[in-house]
Amino acid sequence: MQSNHSLQSERDAYLFREGTHSRLYDLLGCHPLEEGGARFAVWAPNAESVSVVGDWNYWSGDADPLAPSPDGTGIWQGQVSHAAIGQAYKYRIRSRHGSYTVDKADPVAFSAEPPPATASRICELSYEWGDAEWMATRGPRNALDAPMSVYEVHLGSWRRRDGLFLDYREMAHQLAAYVNEMGFTHVELMPVTEHPFYGSWGYQTTGYFAPTARFGSPQDFMYLVDHLHQQGIGVLLDWVPSHFPTDEHGLGYFDGTHLYEHADPRQGFHPEWNSSIFNYGRPEVRSFLVSSGLFWLNLYHLDGLRVDAVASMLYLDYAREHGEWIPNRHGGRENLEAIDFLQTLNRAVYREHPDTITVAEESTAWPRVSRPTDMDGLGFGEKWNMGWMHDVLAYMKQDPVHRKYHHHKLTFALMYAFHENFVLPLSHDEVVHGKGSLLNKMPGDAWQQFANLRALYGFMWAHPGKKLLFMGGEFGQRREWTHDGELEWWVCEQEGHRGLQRLVAQLNRVYRGAPALHQVDFSSSGFEWVAADDTDTSVFAFLRKASDGSPPLLAVSNMTPVPRTNYLLGVPLGGHWRELINTDAAEFGGAGWGNFGGVEAAPVRSHGRRQSVCITLPPLSTLILEHRP
Structure with a gap:
């Protein structure tokens, strides 16, 4: 229109x-x-x-x-x-x-x-949308008490046809079918805003109002969003207001002056990314960026924005040495103009589209990122929990025999888990630039690597916070991700990879169907430790609780290859505790240790509770059990 x-x-x-x-x-x-x-x-x-x-x-x-x-x-x-x-x-x-x-x-x-x-x-943007049902009901689907399991996708390398890019319409049908099969609630598209260098993955944007023509027309991209919506899948866009490339045809030195960027390189040039930084103090630039963000929500029906590199916007000394940056008017390192811009952006988004969500990729301890602007927050709906991601991966890389010395890395996140509305991200950033794939980060032989990754996913899906997994992680791609070519889909024919894929699908089904796993993600009332300090056995156990009276869940992780039989855990309620997830189940490629589908609580005191369950903990595994009266 x-x-x-x-x-x-x-x-x-x-x-x-x-x-x-x-x-x-x-x-x-x-x-x-x-x-x-x-x-x-x-x-x-x-x-x-x-x-x-x-x-x-x-x-x-x-x-x-x-x-x-x-x-x-x-x-x-x-x-x-x-x-x-x-x-x-x-x-x-x-x-x-x-x-x-x-x-x-x-x-x-x-x-x-x-x-x-x-x-x-020159183009016009007319399109006949068919997603009215989704648009009328998406508010509860994007709410903070809703399940949100996000599949992060790079469109150019998810799948290809004879080595060539799929177009947006081909992608629509294949992606929707796969995402529904796997049980994810949303997809997050790495930037589709037009970018001259494909190898930037979209993060060096020149066209802030144009979907990349590599995969088709604007109407083709609308079709992709429309079809995903009609299949019940939300769509988030990775959006980059933090910097832009210096290509001559782009925004840089636009009218013979530094119009969009700061003139002083201490403020206007990004040393890590060799790109220009927007001048957030210029009102017209703020209008340009706010309009870009709203454009994708207004005209393309997107369900939210994941805002890239927020930390680089907030700190004037980001990636700079002493003397390479200019303090603010108070002598501090905070970028006051960027703070004002982010607050303006979030106010505009939630004013015009209260049924959408904004998510900050922010890697520091900046306070109140996901708190309202009238509480002196930045106004985002959610924030990536980068600290959790770094700690968990650092822990999982350890040989299990040494994990007892790093036990705190899996418990520390609960010290601050409810200070923000956190997303737990295992994103593309963790499988590039020599970091290796998620599977190859795991220690041990091939069987132990798969078992470790399955245990990690079980722990992640049970842990407070929304979920994000980069494509390929769901089936344990062996090689590091590259934007050239497609994912290693052929490995899904192998049992270990196929079993991991089945597990992720089952985790998503359980997560979506169990209110205790998603209703109270951002308050301590939804979480309770059972065993947080069993360092010698590297066992972690906690309860998740719903707000609507639904049954509580017990999550238990054994992060060693030693099976633990007759392990006693205190529980709040007597009766049957049914096994919803056992990452060691044979169908997921595990050894098949378990509890024959569930256990009965007994009136035996443990962990400060009057009832307890005596369970078998499979090696390198996570169990999720649901109370059944």
Whole structure:
């Protein structure tokens, strides 16, 4: 659906300058006209002249000049009668500073040429959606008390056809069928915003309003989201407002000045990623970014944004040595302008789409990331628990004989687990750059590696917090992930991999069906330790509790290859405790140790409770048991 705006109003200009405009895509960019031709508008306040060059005028710089807006916003605009849908175009910008002239892609383009070409394309965004049922009911599905098990996907390397990319529509059917088979509730797409370098995985974005043309048109991407919704699957987008690449056709030095980025490299250049940092103190830049975030929710029906690299935005000294950064006005290291931007973004998202969610990838102890802005929080709905991820993987890498010396790494997260609304992430970042695959991080022989990973997944799915698993982890891909080629699907024919895949599917089914595992993820009332300090045997046991009176669950992990028989654990209720998950079950590739489906509680005191169960703990395993009166 195209905007009816023809020129910005006084209110638009005010909101743009204030940094709170959330629909700049209605005003800027290219909008086809019903009578033919198109309207163009671009923000370039330091330009001497701006013209549109494209296929229709043979890229002639003087054929279609734009005029500056009289309101002083720095917007250049005009209509071009011969421009047509599907044609490529750029803005030829001559700066008033020196002799700088450059052809720039449209920062608010809705479509782009397939890389390595860099021009924008004229397009319209009409689409007949079929996901009305999902949109009307998604609020409870995205709520904090709902099950959220997220499958993180890189579209270019999930599956391929004869070595070639699948398009968005092919991906829609294959991905939806697989995600439902595996029981995940949501998919999280690594950035699909247009990016010139495929090897950046989308994190070096140039097109903040355009899905990458590598896999099809904007309508094709809409079809992907629509089909996933119709199949009951939520869709989150990995979105990157933290930095952008320095490619000439992109946002950098846009009108002969540092328009979108800070001019001082101590603030405007990211040393780790060789990219530019947005100037969050400039209101027009904040409007641009807020509009981009809302665009994907408004026009593409996405269910939320995972905001990348939030820590790099919050700290002025991020990845910098002494003397390489500029303190804030109080002399501190906090980026006050970035804080204000993030709060503005989250207020806008939850104001306009309270049934969606924003998730922060934030790796430090910054307080109140997932608390409302009126509580002095950043306003995110959830935050990745990077500390949990690092501790758990560090623990699991240990030879089991040494794990008793690292016991705290699996218990420490519960010291702070309810300070934020945490997601437990095992993401793409953990299986690249020489880190190896999740399976290959596990110690021991092949059988023990699978057993360790199964035990880890059982522990993770029982632990407070929403879940995220990167593609390939669900079946234990052996090699490290690469964006070239597809996942090692062929290994699923092997029993160990197939068993792990079955386990993840079963964990998701149990997780979704057991309120105790998801209703109270962010409060201590939903969790209770039973055994947190049995370091000698490396056993961990805890209770999960629901808020609606549903049965409590007991989770027990044995992180050594030694079976433990007659292990006594205190429980709050007598009666039968049914085994919902046993990661050592033969169907998952395990040895088949267990409790014949469940155990009976007896009136024997243990762990401060009047009832207890005497259970067999399989080697390198996690059990999840549900109380049945």
